[in-house]
Amino acid sequence: MEKDRIFDVIIIGGSYAGLSAAMSLGRSLKQTLVIDSGNPCNQKTPHSHNFLTQDGNTPSEITSLAKHQVEQYASVHFFEGFASEGIQKGNQFELRTQSGDSFFGKKLIFASGIKDIMPNIKGFSECWGKTVIHCPYCHGYEFKSKKTGIFAPADRAFHLASLVNNLTHDLTILTSGPASFSLEQSHTLKKHNIIVDEREIGEIEHQNGQMQKVVFQNGEKLNLDALYAAVPFEQHSQIPMELGCELNEQGYIKTDMFQRTTVEGIYACGDNSNPMRSVANAVHSGNFTGAVVNKELTEASF
Template sequence: MESTTHDVIIIGGSYAGLQAAMTLGRSLRKVLVVDGGKPCNRQTPHSHNFLTHDGHTPAQIAAEAKAQLAAYPTLEFLEDTASSAVKNADLFEISTIFGRKFNARKLLFATGIADVMPNIKGFVECWGITVIHCPYCHGYEVRGQATGVFGNGDGGYEYVKMISHWAGGVTLFTNGASTLTDEQTSKLKSHQINIIETPVAEVVHQNGIITNVKLADGSKLPLAALYAHLPFKQHCELPMLLGCELTESGHIKNDGFGKTNVNGVYAAGDCVDPLRSVASAVRGGMAAAAFINKELINEDF
């Protein structure tokens, strides 16, 4: 099969990937964006805290971005999923699940992360709607309302402390025996923050909108929102197969501007950035693309 060579292949076409494509297109680079069309925020009804797009749907933002990118003739989009990536001499070869092959001098992974959901009925259906992770993205919309935090230990303590700034009343669900210190427990109780150790059995909802949380003992607690920091894994294994190192948190290690430990391989967006917001993803995509372009200039000069 004949291969096509690009300056850069971007794997992942959400916010970081789209911004990187724009930056590289404006840098006169031949770019291919390979995207499977399953962004991690596909259930989220509205995106917030992104200047000029506050309250727009994720799909609206992506559609407008793609319409603007159509003005750059060196950009190409492919609805497909990368299945392998190998380094051959000075080029990377990408294969897709539909049998296509492409070559590029540089790779940029903007593939995001995959949340590992707890085995709790209703949790998945509410994720990104009323089971949420970020108060800067969603906190204003549920301000002053009865709010739960799903967490435990030091992480749960810091999380519930932050969420209490937005919430009208907060309950910490440790989903089992509390691992809070005595001092942490006392501090939370002094702020009228209830701690429930009984495991959560179900997030009761109507079309993703929480009505209450049902506990293992059958009791129910009305809630408007439930915050959760979930464990995650990399959505795409290809960076690690190429030799990219991960941080202790599980993100792809980079130099702050997207460059990984593997020469020619960059990463941007949620796969590297714990801030996990549209604005942060856009920033990361732009920075990585600018440094990729600089690296290409240096090699060709």
């Protein structure tokens, strides 16, 4: 691959959203480069769910098949590496990698995902994606009727409780400190027999990521099979912000209804710009973004 070649589109991130965008562009014969470091956020998750035709497959199986299919389009190229710097030069962009390679593109699509920030709780990160989970749509069915906990800020915990209560009636919200639910929220939780436990979490006991007990700072323990957790995150790539793209109040890349960021010529799709964190949504947003970018490139040259 020629390093100084100008591509129609450079996609940063080669997981579900990035590959989906690449397929849209490849089928429209756009010269496309996908830069990917091979570090997806769901790499610890044993099985992916709630995506038609792929339900129950591993994330790596889905990604491998997707990449194999995208590779059939000759106009799509791949570079394995981490994009570390982006520079806007007139009506095009230069992307530089940690290995010192440079690539040029007329449009940029960031499908770079987000990076979860684990709390300082022993055993938490080892269970993340296995039995410490983030989404009842992605993982809830597998833990139906199990002893389940929720570890999240009050409003988020209340929202999760309304969804998880449909899957199990053995549900405890762990606040790891004084609870801050409103009187109305507390009344609703009590009505559904959802326990609120304010003891501070110290550790999660587990076997190879399969949680067994939550250990509190006072030494007491609670048996749990699964724990829904809402953890803070940061953008996996800092390049969009360095190029001037704005973030919204939640920390996602701000986009309009066509996945355009606040910088002309730059687009974002997948987890970095949408709280609906699922394989299905990533594939959808990537597919749509690829179509939008193809339309704008085509109209500019027609």
